[in-house]
Amino acid sequence: MRPLRFVALGDSLTEGVGDRAGGGWRGWAALLAPSLGAGPVGFTNLAVSGAQTRDVLERQLPAALELRPDLVSVLVGVNDTLRRTFDIRDVAARLDRVYAACAGQGAVLLTACLPDPGAMLGLPGPLARPLARRQRAVNTVVHALSDRYGAVHLHACEGDWIGDRAMWSADRLHPGEPGHRQLAVRFHALLAEHGLAAGPAPSPEPGSPAPTRWASLRWLATAGTGWVARRCTDLLPQLLSLAAGELCHHARGTGVRLDLRASAAVSAALAALSTGERGPGEAQGPSFGSGRIGERGPGPCLARRRSAPSRSHGNRRQRGEAGVPGRAGPA
Numbered sequence: 001m002r003p004l005r006f007v008a009l010g011d012s013l014t015e016g017v018g019d020r021a022g023g024g025w026r027g028w029a030a031l032l033a034p035s036l037g038a039g040p041v042g043f044t045n046l047a048v049s050g051a052q053t054r055d056v057l058e059r060q061l062p063a064a065l066e067l068r069p070d071l072v073s074v075l076v077g078v079n080d081t082l083r084r085t086f087d088i089r090d091v092a093a094r095l096d097r098v099y100a101a102c103a104g105q106g107a108v109l110l111t112a113c114l115p116d117p118g119a120m121l122g123l124p125g126p127l128a129r130p131l132a133r134r135q136r137a138v139n140t141v142v143h144a145l146s147d148r149y150g151a152v153h154l155h156a157c158e159g160d161w162i163g164d165r166a167m168w169s170a171d172r173l174h175p176g177e178p179g180h181r182q183l184a185v186r187f188h189a190l191l192a193e194h195g196l197a198a199g200p201a202p203s204p205e206p207g208s209p210a211p212t213r214w215a216s217l218r219w220l221a222t223a224g225t226g227w228v229a230r231r232c233t234d235l236l237p238q239l240l241s242l243a244a245g246e247l248c249h250h251a252r253g254t255g256v257r258l259d260l261r262a263s264a265a266v267s268a269a270l271a272a273l274s275t276g277e278r279g280p281g282e283a284q285g286p287s288f289g290s291g292r293i294g295e296r297g298p299g300p301c302l303a304r305r306r307s308a309p310s311r312s313h314g315n316r317r318q319r320g321e322a323g324v325p326g327r328a329g330p331a
Contacts, residue, residue, distance in 0.1 A: 003040040006033050007069040009060045009098070010076045013114070014047035018174035021208070028175070028183035029073055035188050035199040036071065044069075052079045053094040061098050065105060071196070072102045073110035073187075077142065078117055081134035084238040088134075088262075092141045092269040099149045108196060109151035110187060113139035115162050120172050126243035126250075133262045140266050152190050156183065177206045 008014045008029035016027020033043035044067055046060040056076050064072060080091050102109055116135030118128030139157055146153040161167050167179035175183065184202040191197035249255045 003042045004037045004071065005042040005067060005069040006036055006044075006071045006073075007064045007067055008043075008045045008047050008073045009056050009064055010047040010074060011051040011079050012047070012049035012174060013078070014045065014073065014075050015049050016045075016047075016180065017049055018169035018171075019177045019180040021177075026180070028180040028187070031181060031184035031202045032187050035184075035202050036191065036197050038198040041199075042067075047075075050079060051076060052083065053077060053091050053098075057094045057098050061101055065101060068105060069102075069107050071110060072107045074098055074102070075112050075114070077138040078114055078135065081131060081138060082117060082235050084235055086134055088137045088141065088265050089269040089272065091138060092145075092266075092273060095141060095145055096148075096273050099145050099151070103149045109146070109149055110154075110191075111142055111146045111151045112154040112183075112187075113142050113157040115157050117173055120162070120168075122172070126246040127239060129246050129255075129258075130239060130242040133258065137262055137266045141269065144270055152187075152194065152196065154183070154186055154190060156186070177208060178204075181206065 006029075014027060014029050016025030016030060019026045019028075019031075027045075027047075029045055029047070030043065033041050044064075046063055048055065048060070051060070053076055056074065074095070077091060077095070080086055099109055099111075114135070116128075116132040118131030118135075121128075123131070135157075143153070145151070161179065161182050167175055167182060169176040169179075181202060181204050185204050188197050188201045192201070246255070246258070249258055
């Protein structure tokens, strides 16, 4: 019997940025892998810092499918929200194709909804709200597609861990070792609940001392400065324009229109997936029905986020800190 195969797709979060070990990055997926089986586990991390949904679809997915994994994690989308080219329709279509291809091979999907970067960075309201709206849109799509393809889904966009500075690295965007361990422990609990993790849970306790303040400042002055410079030439001009719009709507008391517009865009993106074409070897997911948002009341990500109706396989989801029983056993 061959070892269980776990392949991780995504961006810097899954690459392990913030959790340095052995001269490189480790991260939650590497911490989780040894706990998945009673015996050896084959683990491949294809995540790359800065990756967007297009990168996962076009570069990481083909390599993952060649490995024929039993478990595939797909955590991506935050970088899409930080680009001037952000379009929730494109994000939804790409994620749908990634999920469908993995499910079509019989792999169990591991997904998560994530905090919005504006709040994590502590940006002023007019700058933070457009980013929050984008991340809520991505999280809504991830929830809907996780339902559609029966994913093991972690609700990580809220909770005490977000406000606990000990969980985060100096840049406030990436977890430190404690945060990565928190993700690994919570993912393991979900998988174990559904009979998909046979090994002992990862340790929540850091194995290394926290980086010194000097080391954190040095990292921010090198890698962090480069990140800010790239975003300033890409996102900042558009973000300033969006912030001006926020201020105008706030002054007129019409800010809710921006939320309604974003919800309508997500509705249209999900509705389009019901009739979208699939590539060779990609599974056709169940229909979203009408594809309308909000028919089942508010969802768990944020108060304004709406939950999409789903005719799913029954996703294996954790809402908040407690798991909601789903379908046990591999997909």
